[in-house]
Amino acid sequence: MDPTQFDREKLAAVIGKYQDKKWALIPLLQDVQEVFGFIPPESIEPIADALQMFPSEVQGVVTFYSGFSLKPKGRQVLKVCRGTACHVKGSRTILRMIKKDLGLEEGETSEDYQFTLETVACLGACFLAPTMMVNRDYYGKLNPTKVGAVLGEYRKEDKEA
Numbered sequence: 001m002d003p004t005q006f007d008r009e010k011l012a013a014v015i016g017k018y019q020d021k022k023w024a025l026i027p028l029l030q031d032v033q034e035v036f037g038f039i040p041p042e043s044i045e046p047i048a049d050a051l052q053m054f055p056s057e058v059q060g061v062v063t064f065y066s067g068f069s070l071k072p073k074g075r076q077v078l079k080v081c082r083g084t085a086c087h088v089k090g091s092r093t094i095l096r097m098i099k100k101d102l103g104l105e106e107g108e109t110s111e112d113y114q115f116t117l118e119t120v121a122c123l124g125a126c127f128l129a130p131t132m133m134v135n136r137d138y139y140g141k142l143n144p145t146k147v148g149a150v151l152g153e154y155r156k157e158d159k160e161a
């Protein structure tokens with residue numbers, strides 16, 4: 001499915017659970033992001049209406065929390081750690097290799113929406129340095145061979161899906 005295609009019915013189903021519950025803005029936004037993979041800009045107004053808020057209030061919350069994204073992301077979101085522990089263990093080389101392999105810079109998403117590349121300050125798994133996450137899975141003690149194998153595996157899975 002093209003993630004840029006906005007499905008109003010899907011949104012209405014999510015919003016329906018939270019109608020008039022102003023306190024529920026964050027859980028509602030989390031659900032919307034879970035369903036669409038991001039917060040479609042077209043959803044801001046219907047969400048505000050349902051919770052009796054101003055669209056600017058909803059927009060403010062979405063832009064304040066870095067966990068929310070207004071842009072579609074890839075089916076696999078890579079978070080490469082660039083914290084100190086990982087840096088000492090060679091995360092720069094790992095990141096360079098991933099950028100070259102995917103043809104992406106930090107913050108970019110591939111045209112086919114398979115991969116999004118991000119970097120983070122610490123993944124909380126420093127003992128596994130250098131580390132990265134793909135969606136919710138951790139990969140540690142990375143080296144170029146391991147990274148190549150992980151990316152290859154995701155490419156294969158994506159083709160088979």
Ligand code: FES
Nearest residue numbers: 081083086123125
């Ligand atoms: S510095 Fe990389 S996981 Fe903590």
